[in-house]
Amino acid sequence: MNHPADNPKRPTLREVASAAGVSPMTVSYTYSQPGRVSAEAAAKVRAAARELGYPGPHPAARGLRRGRVGTLGVVLGERLSYAFDDPQAARFLAGVSDVCAAEGVGLTLVPITGAGTDAERVAQAAVDGFVVWTTSDDDPVLDAVADTGLPAVVHAGPHRRGMPVIGIDDRAAAAAIGRIAFTEARRPLVLGFPLDRGRARQLLTGDALVDATFPVTRHRWEGFRDAWTDAGRPAAQLRLAVCPVNRSAEGETFALELLQGEEPPDAIAAMSDELALGALRAAARVGLRVPDDLTLTGWDDADAAVDADLTTLAQSLREQGAHCARVALGHPTGASARHEWHVVTRSTTRRPQ
Amino acid sequence: MNHPADNPKRPTLREVASAAGVSPMTVSYTYSQPGRVSAEAAAKVRAAARELGYPGPHPAARGLRRGRVGTLGVVLGERLSYAFDDPQAARFLAGVSDVCAAEGVGLTLVPITGAGTDAERVAQAAVDGFVVWTTSDDDPVLDAVADTGLPAVVHAGPHRRGMPVIGIDDRAAAAAIGRIAFTEARRPLVLGFPLDRGRARQLLTGDALVDATFPVTRHRWEGFRDAWTDAGRPAAQLRLAVCPVNRSAEGETFALELLQGEEPPDAIAAMSDELALGALRAAARVGLRVPDDLTLTGWDDADAAVDADLTTLAQSLREQGAHCARVALGHPTGASARHEWHVVTRSTTRRPQ
DNA sequence: GCCGCGTTGTGTATCGATACACAGATAGAG
DNA sequence: CTCTATCTGTGTATCGATACACAACGCGGC
Numbered sequence: 001m002n003h004p005a006d007n008p009k010r011p012t013l014r015e016v017a018s019a020a021g022v023s024p025m026t027v028s029y030t031y032s033q034p035g036r037v038s039a040e041a042a043a044k045v046r047a048a049a050r051e052l053g054y055p056g057p058h059p060a061a062r063g064l065r066r067g068r069v070g071t072l073g074v075v076l077g078e079r080l081s082y083a084f085d086d087p088q089a090a091r092f093l094a095g096v097s098d099v100c101a102a103e104g105v106g107l108t109l110v111p112i113t114g115a116g117t118d119a120e121r122v123a124q125a126a127v128d129g130f131v132v133w134t135t136s137d138d139d140p141v142l143d144a145v146a147d148t149g150l151p152a153v154v155h156a157g158p159h160r161r162g163m164p165v166i167g168i169d170d171r172a173a174a175a176a177i178g179r180i181a182f183t184e185a186r187r188p189l190v191l192g193f194p195l196d197r198g199r200a201r202q203l204l205t206g207d208a209l210v211d212a213t214f215p216v217t218r219h220r221w222e223g224f225r226d227a228w229t230d231a232g233r234p235a236a237q238l239r240l241a242v243c244p245v246n247r248s249a250e251g252e253t254f255a256l257e258l259l260q261g262e263e264p265p266d267a268i269a270a271m272s273d274e275l276a277l278g279a280l281r282a283a284a285r286v287g288l289r290v291p292d293d294l295t296l297t298g299w300d301d302a303d304a305a306v307d308a309d310l311t312t313l314a315q316s317l318r319e320q321g322a323h324c325a326r327v328a329l330g331h332p333t334g335a336s337a338r339h340e341w342h343v344v345t346r347s348t349t350r351r352p353q
Numbered sequence: 354m355n356h357p358a359d360n361p362k363r364p365t366l367r368e369v370a371s372a373a374g375v376s377p378m379t380v381s382y383t384y385s386q387p388g389r390v391s392a393e394a395a396a397k398v399r400a401a402a403r404e405l406g407y408p409g410p411h412p413a414a415r416g417l418r419r420g421r422v423g424t425l426g427v428v429l430g431e432r433l434s435y436a437f438d439d440p441q442a443a444r445f446l447a448g449v450s451d452v453c454a455a456e457g458v459g460l461t462l463v464p465i466t467g468a469g470t471d472a473e474r475v476a477q478a479a480v481d482g483f484v485v486w487t488t489s490d491d492d493p494v495l496d497a498v499a500d501t502g503l504p505a506v507v508h509a510g511p512h513r514r515g516m517p518v519i520g521i522d523d524r525a526a527a528a529a530i531g532r533i534a535f536t537e538a539r540r541p542l543v544l545g546f547p548l549d550r551g552r553a554r555q556l557l558t559g560d561a562l563v564d565a566t567f568p569v570t571r572h573r574w575e576g577f578r579d580a581w582t583d584a585g586r587p588a589a590q591l592r593l594a595v596c597p598v599n600r601s602a603e604g605e606t607f608a609l610e611l612l613q614g615e616e617p618p619d620a621i622a623a624m625s626d627e628l629a630l631g632a633l634r635a636a637a638r639v640g641l642r643v644p645d646d647l648t649l650t651g652w653d654d655a656d657a658a659v660d661a662d663l664t665t666l667a668q669s670l671r672e673q674g675a676h677c678a679r680v681a682l683g684h685p686t687g688a689s690a691r692h693e694w695h696v697v698t699r700s701t702t703r704r705p706q
Numbered sequence: 707g708c709c710g711c712g713t714t715g716t717g718t719a720t721c722g723a724t725a726c727a728c729a730g731a732t733a734g735a736g
Numbered sequence: 737c738t739c740t741a742t743c744t745g746t747g748t749a750t751c752g753a754t755a756c757a758c759a760a761c762g763c764g765g766c
Contacts, residue, residue, distance in 0.1 A: 013752065023716045026716075029754090037714070055497075055501045056473065058752050058753065059422075059476075060422055060751085061721090061754090062752080062753055063417075063479055063721095063753095064411070064414050064722065064723085064751090064752080066721085069413055071478075071479065073459075080451070080454040083437075083446075084436075084443040084446050084447040090443060093437050094437040097433040097434040098434050100433055104464055104470065106462060106464055108462075109450065109460045111450075111453050111456075113454050113457075117457065123409040124412050124415070124423060125412060125459055126413050126424065127412075147406065147408045148408045149406070366722065366724095367722080367723090375746090377724090377747095389743090389744075390744070391745090394745080411723065414724090415722080415724075417722080418725080419751085
């Protein structure tokens with residue numbers, strides 16, 4: 001009459017109950033509240049379950065009745081494999097997964113593709129809460145998440161009603177490291193993330209209207225520009241090289257092109273360590289000395305930044321991920337939504353005079 | 354009377370139906386088979402849904418009734434954040450997620466911690482199939498996966514009834530690259546993965562009984578040993594340095610220790626590019642020339658191996674991940690279970706005479 | 707001997723949705 | 737004008753489990 005795709009038919013709790021000679025509730029309690037049943041009843045149930053090959057309560061049925069499924073949803077606002085391609089996302093997700101493991105909940109990556117069906121996929125995800133990795137202001141997935149009514153957190157932005165934002169003050173941080181990166185600079189460059197979902201590769205100048213819908217890109221750019229203009233320099237001198245994806249090869253290519261161009265930058269502030277390390281390789285290829293000919297800063301203080309002795313902005317994406325997970329799981333947390341950051345000065349920038 | 358933790362109460366399909374003045378089935382069809390309802394009925398339903406803030410069918414309820422939830426489970430047999438810490442696992446998972454995105458299914462990482470509750474967590478995961486990342490022969494979660502009766506695939510091993518194994522022929526591959534790595538070697542070393550779940554750091558010699566429960570470690574070790582003994586050399590000369598985790602820092606530390614020790618190796622075959630690159634750094638610190646003083650091989654042909662011009666064994670973990678995902682999702686697939694591999698000879702080994 | 711309490715087993719009523727079969731309406735065919 | 741085929745809406749019967757309330761039982765206290 002109907003045929004849910006369970007082949008061969010999986011035994012049910014009720015069948016275990018009658019095989020064990022107890023009521024269904026006794027079986028249920030054996031799995032969910034072992035203290036609630038006597039030792040001998042539990043033994044009978046376990047034996048019958050083993051006999052029938054009963055793997056335990058059906059997750060979907062349990063989830064329906066209990067109202068939670070024991071899984072945290074993560075939305076990346078990007079194609080799914082982004083999670084494993086972008087080192088920043090990976091660090092963040094490591095923090096999310098730390099908490100999930102500790103709480104014993106699964107971590108579901110929602111399959112975003114950029115197609116129109118993404119909202120449906122969010123709505124159909126069987127999860128207890130959502131963590132949204134920083135995305136664009138106009139990402140329709142954000143509304144889909146909000147519509148579920150589940151607890152949800154956004155990392156770094158954008159803001160939405162009912163969804164706390166967890167991250168650092170990107171603008172202030174960018175201004176702080178920008179001041180160091182651009183000391184004595186004459187042709188400063190920001191090596192940055194995409195402006196919007198279009199992810200176009202482009203080169204902009206500071207006086208152009210930079211209309212980034214990715215809040216992280218926008219805030220960091222504004223901070224870098226603050227650093228430059230607060231020093232009394234004209235905004236038009238500052239350029240922004242937009243890399244479509246956050247990979248060192250991307251940074252290397254773009255940096256190389258500019259370093260070999262008409263007005264080679266003498267200071268590069270990157271929005272990630274990956275882009276900065278790419279620029280570092282480009283500098284080496286061109287034969288530039290760092291920091292003498294070119295100063296360079298990264299962002300995140302990843303392991304690779306330590307190895308390369310890169311001046312960078314230290315933040316812990318892992319901690320932010322953990323924090324997001326705790327909040328999305330409804331965990332009471334006293335910690336503030338604004339995380340710490342600080343500038344780590346190493347050998348790719350000059351000592352202040 | 355009962356209170357599933359849905360606060361505030363989420364509207365149900367039935368409520369939408371009565372608000373729209375249609376039957377529940379019409380609403381259901383509107384979401385699951387839009388072609389099944391007339392345009393005007395669909396419009397009424399959509400309007401009522403928007404009015405009430407109905408986010409679409411409840412995933413757990415739908416999953417229960419339909420018999421599938423639209424999610425693929427991934428078991429790592431390791432603490433959860435391993436997925437984002439180990440580059441090999443990340444490459445594999447990128448392939449898994451490629452397929453999940455294309456199929457529109459979610460990707461759930463099952464929270465394994467090593468504690469005794471792991472089997473329960475597998476049983477309680479609301480998924481339609483499992484992909485198991487290579488683990489130890491005695492890993493109890495393998496049985497838990499098998500018990501669910503869901504389609505399941507194991508990457509690289511171990512074998513279990515009903516669960517196909519997808520990967521390469523590790524022993525043959527190791528023998529092939531081992532022959533290159535150990536050409537003219539006198540003190541060969543294998544820089545390898547843990548033997549078992551204990552993940553002890555240790556140094557073994559080839560004549561000792563190496564009792565590895567991780568099949569990948571075992572097979573590759575056997576292959577490297579084949580390469581050495583087939584050349585007529587005594588097994589006792591070959592050593593195995595076991596690194597607890599697959600990180601370059603780990604390989605660097607262990608390699609440095611040995612290179613500065615009594616019998617410094619003059620050929621190192623590593624089980625991953627990460628470990629090999631660590632050893633490369635160690636060699637540089639000791640002042641050894643590669644390949645003149647030390648030959649070195651990696652495994653995977655990751656981006657970093659290309660950059661470092663490292664001789665390595667090329668395989669595509671990403672493709673293997675994709676293949677695993679397709680099979681676990683019940684997709685018919687003609688591809689064989691044995692994937693391709695080949696040796697890529699670069700500058701860290703000597704040209705054959 | 708009665709009462710209150712803790713332990714343990716069970717019946718009932720859902721959780722929210724969908725597969726299926728059936729019925730009325732509409733339309734085209736002969 | 738009748739008959740069959742297509743389109744569209746609805747009622748029924750589950751999917752598999754759990755929250756809750758209640759009942760049976762044993763036991764110590766007075």
